[in-house]
């Protein structure tokens with residue numbers, strides 16, 4: 001498949017987390033450790049009014065992925081079944097972009113202090129957007145393949161990104 005265009009982006013900042021080689025599968029909101037997004041100072045003006053929101057989307061570049069050449073992946077909770085990569089939140093994807101929703105604790109100059117996020121320390125940030133009530137909330141959303149074969153309590157551990165054994 002020939003790519004029609006190539007896209008070049010540069011990080012607007014970096015995410016500081018306590019996770020060095022291991023991170024949860026999804027954000028752990030009540031992790032009490034310190035998590036923050038340090039924006040490059042040249043973008044700080046773009047944070048104006050962001051603190052009026054409770055939650056933000058953080059889009060980041062998964063700069064330490066192991067591979068991105070498989071279109072079928074087996075997330076640990078898929079019972080070893082192959083799932084199309086675009087039906088998963090696997091970090092190993094053709095364009096290694098991650099998306100997490102976190103809450104804003106406070107903003108000081110170019111630093112956004114946030115709730116727990118599921119990334120390694122020093123992960124590059126591509127974008128930040130406000131999470132807006134109604135616009136971003138789909139009350140009829142479902143679980144897709146994720147709850148086929150799982151009990152509800154086990155499923156909840158995955159949805160909340162809580163590490164556990166299988």
Ligand SMILES: C[S@@+](CC[C@H](N)C(=O)[O-])C[C@H]1O[C@@H](n2cnc3c(N)ncnc32)[C@H](O)[C@@H]1O
Nearest residue numbers: 023024025062063064065089091098099119120
């Ligand atoms: C399953 S992904 C989910 C990311 C995001 N919440 C999403 O749904 O797009 C989270 C995992 O990505 C991996 N990860 C975190 N930061 C990374 C980085 N900078 N480079 C490569 N992999 C990373 C960790 O193994 C973590 O458990």
